[in-house]
Amino acid sequence: MVLAAVQTAPRRIELREFPRPAVGPDDGLLRIEACGICGSDVETYHGLLGVGALPDAPHFVPGHEPLGIIEEIGERAATRWGVEPGDRVAVEVVVSCRRCPACLTGRYLSCSNRRGAYGVRPVTQEPALWGGFAEYMYLHPDSALHKVRKDLPAGLAVLFNPLGAGVRWATDLGGVRLGTSVLILGPGQRGLASVVAARAAGAGTVIVTGLAKDAAKLALAREFGADHTIVADEESTVDAVRELTGGAGVDVVLELTPVATRPVLDALSAVRHGGRIVLAGLKGKQSVELNTDLVVNKALTVVGAFGVDYAAYDEAIRIIESGRYPLAKMHTRGYSLADAGHAIDALAGDVPGEEAVHVAIMPNSNLPNGSR
Ligand SMILES: [Zn+2]
Numbered sequence: 422m423v424l425a426a427v428q429t430a431p432r433r434i435e436l437r438e439f440p441r442p443a444v445g446p447d448d449g450l451l452r453i454e455a456c457g458i459c460g461s462d463v464e465t466y467h468g469l470l471g472v473g474a475l476p477d478a479p480h481f482v483p484g485h486e487p488l489g490i491i492e493e494i495g496e497r498a499a500t501r502w503g504v505e506p507g508d509r510v511a512v513e514v515v516v517s518c519r520r521c522p523a524c525l526t527g528r529y530l531s532c533s534n535r536r537g538a539y540g541v542r543p544v545t546q547e548p549a550l551w552g553g554f555a556e557y558m559y560l561h562p563d564s565a566l567h568k569v570r571k572d573l574p575a576g577l578a579v580l581f582n583p584l585g586a587g588v589r590w591a592t593d594l595g596g597v598r599l600g601t602s603v604l605i606l607g608p609g610q611r612g613l614a615s616v617v618a619a620r621a622a623g624a625g626t627v628i629v630t631g632l633a634k635d636a637a638k639l640a641l642a643r644e645f646g647a648d649h650t651i652v653a654d655e656e657s658t659v660d661a662v663r664e665l666t667g668g669a670g671v672d673v674v675l676e677l678t679p680v681a682t683r684p685v686l687d688a689l690s691a692v693r694h695g696g697r698i699v700l701a702g703l704k705g706k707q708s709v710e711l712n713t714d715l716v717v718n719k720a721l722t723v724v725g726a727f728g729v730d731y732a733a734y735d736e737a738i739r740i741i742e743s744g745r746y747p748l749a750k751m752h753t754r755g756y757s758l759a760d761a762g763h764a765i766d767a768l769a770g771d772v773p774g775e776e777a778v779h780v781a782i783m784p785n786s787n788l789p790n791g792s793r
């Protein structure tokens with residue numbers, strides 16, 4: 422039997438056992454080393470987002486940022502993925518069809534026959550183990566895998582997910598390259614990952630904003646290579662950016678703050694004429710009232726960031742493996758399966774005294790119960 426954490430209702434996760442899935446020629450089984458947790462896990466746990474917000478929400482195994490060791494694999498799957506038992510892999514969240522026009526032209530995040538995604542499928546769909554909050558996760562034949570070196574600590578290697586987002590948003594969508602000045606709104610794990618990606622791409626001035634309560638994250642941003650940090654609830658972001666850029670504004674703004682709408686307007690004001698804005702912070706049901714003349718008159722490019730693609734994950738893994746950045750400092754701690762709900766609360770900042778940048782569930786690492 423396989424032990425898994427199952428979300429059964431908002432703010433309720435319980436441990437359950439499922440039969441170990443049988444592996445055929447095209448699929449596989451992953452022994453989970455670590456599964457990262459992000460803001461969307463928090464909102465799903467609170468019943469505000471995705472599968473967690475459905476009426477009569479189905480029971481499901483959460484966890485869409487899995488890293489693990491190939492435990493068992495079918496012959497054709499081994500050939501297709503180029504892996505064998507014992508290899509360490511990172512698994513992408515989206516399971517696309519690999520056959521439709523979108524998939525075949527490399528836009529697999531736009532796949533119209535998506536086979537779903539990890540961390541959202543109900544346990545009533547065989548073989549139930551569709552998420553990373555479990556000792557083992559089933560590997561669907563259409564999964565996308567990335568090999569990762571095995572000598573790195575799991576808490577470091579599992580950063581492939583937030584760092585993949587940093588690479589995708591800063592360099593692919595933001596176009597950051599040698600000398601580009603960047604403003605990153607929000608110092609969460611993806612904001613910090615964007616600092617690293619921007620630095621790796623050779624960015625010029627890098628500026629990061631946060632709130633007064635984010636002091637530790639802003640210090641980490643500086644350690645990762647940010648030149649300036651702005652405390653947005655104590656000073657004006659736009660004034661500070663103007664001062665730091667001699668009045669010109671920055672080339673690129675990455676807007677990563679959850680829920681808050683003000684930073685979107687700050688982005689429009691802080692970017693230079695002809696600059697670029699990447700919107701990646703979801704605002705829930707709120708709309709932003711903005712003057713579109715600003716976009717026209719400043720000749721701006723505004724890009725929406727949905728998902729992370731294969732190339733960005735690969736690049737993120739190379740950055741982690743290079744050892745050039747003290748990325749391990751971003752991973753705060755691992756939690757046992759029994760502490761999954763607590764881990765999500767810790768990431769959300771709801772556990773006094775447990776400030777966390779990045780946390781992961783580590784189902785097989787024998788963390789003593791209650792150890793954080
Ligand atoms: Zn995530």
Ligand SMILES: [Zn+2]
Pocket residue numbers: 517518519520521522523524525529532533534535
């Ligand atoms: Zn497709």
